[in-house]
Amino acid sequence: MLLTACVSSQMPISPANDDVDAAPPPPTVTSSNAAQEQASTCDLEAINDAIGESFDEAGVSQLQSESGASQVRVLRPNDMATMDHRPNRLNIHLDDQDVIADVRCG
Template identity: 50%
Template sequence: MTCQRGWQLAVLMFFPLFLAACAQTPGKGGEVPSAPPPPTVDNAQSSGDEAACRLDDIQYAVGMPLGDPSSDALARQGGAEQVRVLRPGEAATMDHRPGRLNIHLDDNDVIEELRCG
């Protein structure tokens, strides 16, 4: 019984210390510290090395099955450096790359939409 009581006493003694450690302390003069500034984005990697693709040159392919004009042929004609084929339900990253051609297909592999980015 004494061992159990000692454990309860230790918990009761240290519990206020844990609460005090989690408490937020105000800055000078009662001011609450503000959040740090947001991080800056370094645009050095996209400094214009990538030319944006030209959708006007390849819009003819919308409505055609992928394969008639291949994805590589569309990329060449549109001036894209990279190609990404996206089928319904597929996961895709949200990073924007001006030199990438995104080919959106329907369930039958027919080109629904072409986008740069």
């Protein structure tokens, strides 16, 4: 009897009414996100000529536009980066003098 006074009336109860918390419903996954990601995959051939040029923050939007990437990440030596692969992301790798050493998608 004492325990029932401590139980919140807002706590969900399982469909079987066995006093076990009900799990929330799983998230809805749509295929439109996957289709959108594939549609915005970046194209390196359009920007390979940027390798060897000095990096300029103002040029990032141009590289993004020319490659068709929806995201851009600039990586300098010893920068930490996540290992998740995103085909729609342009990675601009710089050397110690802020010269573009490589461009990659992912």
